[in-house]
Amino acid sequence: MDDAPLLRVRGLVASFRTDAGILRAVDGVSFDVPRGATVALVGESGCGKSVTALSILRLVNSPGRIESGTVELEGRDLLKVPERAMRDVRGKDISMIFQEPMTSLNPVYSVGWQIVEAVRLHQKRSRREARARAVELLRLVGIAEPETNVDAYPHQLSGGQRQRVMIAMALACEPKLLLADEPTTALDVTIQAQILELLRELQHRLSMSILLITHDLGIVAENARHVVVMYAGRVVESAPVGDLFSKPMHPYTLGLLRSIPRAGAHSGRRLHAIEGLVPDLRKLGPGCRFADRCPMRVERCTREEPDLAPAGAPRGARASRCWRADEVSP
Amino acid sequence: MSDPKADLSRPGPGPPAERQGDGARSPTLMATDGISKYYPVQRKIFSPSDRFIRAVDGVSLRVRRGETTGLVGESGCGKSTLGRLILRLVEPTFGRVLYDGRDITRLSQRELRPLRRRMQIIFQDPYSSLNPRMTVREIVGEAISIHHLAGSRAEETARIAQLLERVGLRLDAMDRYPHEFSGGQRQRIGIARALAVEPEFIVCDEPTSSLDVSIQAQIVNLLVELQETMGIAYLFVSHDLTIVEHVSHRVAVMYLGKIVEQASAGALYEQPRHPYTRALLAAAPVPDPERKRVRLLLAGDAPSPMDPPPGCAFHPRCGRAIPGTCDTEVPRLEETAPGSGHVVACWNPQKD
Numbered sequence: 001m002d003d004a005p006l007l008r009v010r011g012l013v014a015s016f017r018t019d020a021g022i023l024r025a026v027d028g029v030s031f032d033v034p035r036g037a038t039v040a041l042v043g044e045s046g047c048g049k050s051v052t053a054l055s056i057l058r059l060v061n062s063p064g065r066i067e068s069g070t071v072e073l074e075g076r077d078l079l080k081v082p083e084r085a086m087r088d089v090r091g092k093d094i095s096m097i098f099q100e101p102m103t104s105l106n107p108v109y110s111v112g113w114q115i116v117e118a119v120r121l122h123q124k125r126s127r128r129e130a131r132a133r134a135v136e137l138l139r140l141v142g143i144a145e146p147e148t149n150v151d152a153y154p155h156q157l158s159g160g161q162r163q164r165v166m167i168a169m170a171l172a173c174e175p176k177l178l179l180a181d182e183p184t185t186a187l188d189v190t191i192q193a194q195i196l197e198l199l200r201e202l203q204h205r206l207s208m209s210i211l212l213i214t215h216d217l218g219i220v221a222e223n224a225r226h227v228v229v230m231y232a233g234r235v236v237e238s239a240p241v242g243d244l245f246s247k248p249m250h251p252y253t254l255g256l257l258r259s260i261p262r263a264g265a266h267s268g269r270r271l272h273a274i275e276g277l278v279p280d281l282r283k284l285g286p287g288c289r290f291a292d293r294c295p296m297r298v299e300r301c302t303r304e305e306p307d308l309a310p311a312g313a314p315r316g317a318r319a320s321r322c323w324r325a326d327e328v329s330p
Numbered sequence: 331m332s333d334p335k336a337d338l339s340r341p342g343p344g345p346p347a348e349r350q351g352d353g354a355r356s357p358t359l360m361a362t363d364g365i366s367k368y369y370p371v372q373r374k375i376f377s378p379s380d381r382f383i384r385a386v387d388g389v390s391l392r393v394r395r396g397e398t399t400g401l402v403g404e405s406g407c408g409k410s411t412l413g414r415l416i417l418r419l420v421e422p423t424f425g426r427v428l429y430d431g432r433d434i435t436r437l438s439q440r441e442l443r444p445l446r447r448r449m450q451i452i453f454q455d456p457y458s459s460l461n462p463r464m465t466v467r468e469i470v471g472e473a474i475s476i477h478h479l480a481g482s483r484a485e486e487t488a489r490i491a492q493l494l495e496r497v498g499l500r501l502d503a504m505d506r507y508p509h510e511f512s513g514g515q516r517q518r519i520g521i522a523r524a525l526a527v528e529p530e531f532i533v534c535d536e537p538t539s540s541l542d543v544s545i546q547a548q549i550v551n552l553l554v555e556l557q558e559t560m561g562i563a564y565l566f567v568s569h570d571l572t573i574v575e576h577v578s579h580r581v582a583v584m585y586l587g588k589i590v591e592q593a594s595a596g597a598l599y600e601q602p603r604h605p606y607t608r609a610l611l612a613a614a615p616v617p618d619p620e621r622k623r624v625r626l627l628l629a630g631d632a633p634s635p636m637d638p639p640p641g642c643a644f645h646p647r648c649g650r651a652i653p654g655t656c657d658t659e660v661p662r663l664e665e666t667a668p669g670s671g672h673v674v675a676c677w678n679p680q681k682d
Contacts, residue, residue, distance in 0.1 A: 044542035188569065189404065189570075194627060257617065260617050271576065273548040277515075278512075
């Protein structure tokens, strides 16, 4: 086994042209996804986490575009391969599942037809073989009576079942990397637990890497090995999951952790809130993007933006983009 | 099979309202008494319907003055319909709503109008619940003029300015349109609109579900602060147990149109008795990587309310179901101990 990460993203920049100027939704993002592990990409709406995932698959469409950076899958820079070759990567090496399974499935085809299409796009199989594979995949993702439900249409299934179908399609060619963009946000909490359990089990069985994009730190704690926290297009902190929760080294991460209501902890009725709002990405100053809302702000923070620098001890495992990273304390 | 008339003779499944309380607390502001909403299922066009979806089925719930009652459940359990029944935005099939001791179920819309001033609602989606063609001034000012709460235009403007300040918006928001605001700010506009008529009761229907966690905390804190300073009572409807626990004095758990457990917030979270409540609590992801996951996975989906299982509606997914009892007889809400105020509808509730 080599130790090189499966996916290595470096200096990724993706921007959108708007009436009010260029907006860099992803601005110099770097992180790794090791083999067989789950890395969580965390942040609030508009922080650039979904655009990062779409950039990995080169699915950022006009008026957006990828400006610069590298996305290396097993050493091959996906931003340089021809579009034709990229089509083989999508679905075969890297698959993606989305938040809303109703809008990601085609309502006029049976779920079996859609899985068969995904299988036959990348593998030389007859219709009959592909259909057998579809039934097998539906069984793998825990759909009851797969022989019957292979002919069901999306509207005949519940939200949880549709997400299972999406996962079956994504896994059709046993990808090395699954990009899961808020895969359970639209689901009820008991169904969410089922889907996350399924993903953990499939990851184990297929030794697949997962980039889990979520805003829910509870999901992060229970599923990820490493966490990348994004804010306003930047990575602000990156750390192994245990370290991040026990000793966050960026004030934004700390603020996020403290704003979650916790069951059983009756500690007064007020929640810790991060005051203020996310900055407008078209009107950024020279300083740290979190400075306006930061309780630890000093004069330097509004003047000069810190780099994402190694932090904590031992050096190397984690990084923080804060002038006062070592002073952050829960 | 579901003849709604048969249910009329059946007493409501909830205990009398008097027994639900926690002793001497603030007086009841709103109580429902076996409130139900059945929707007919049209199987053939033009043929009379003989089947019903029991969206809300015999619910007795109370909200005390200045307090928060939390209402938790998954999608389709009837929690939003219950909130709308209480405000009579949806007409009940059976049962009564008592507001400040008065039965408002049979009041005409005209008779209801003075009461509308006292009860308001905040919606989940601040994007679709604000008219995009109205300025913030018009949105917040509409109810003020309907209820003649300001003597002059200048007075109305002053009142709107005061409300905006109250919910943490800047005064220059007044002449802007909803699309110019973020989700959290829009929710503040929705709250300002609800506060415009000085209500004493607000139904909060998933008020933070579409917001980011840091913004959710801002809105929750605002709601808590308004309660503390203005004595507003809330019915806080949400699918998120942790947020409900945080804001509520009492919490009711709904499953398939019925309340299955109700207790003080502390008791419900520390000693949940109903297997469904326990499953909900176990399914919520906990932001602590050191904690061992407790495996209590519920199998399958919630059944369709059109075709609920016989007996206890939860029995097909329940690990504690007793064959011959749970699948044949509907359990009633009963107190776990006399005077505890903790009620549960289960044949085999969890003991300590």
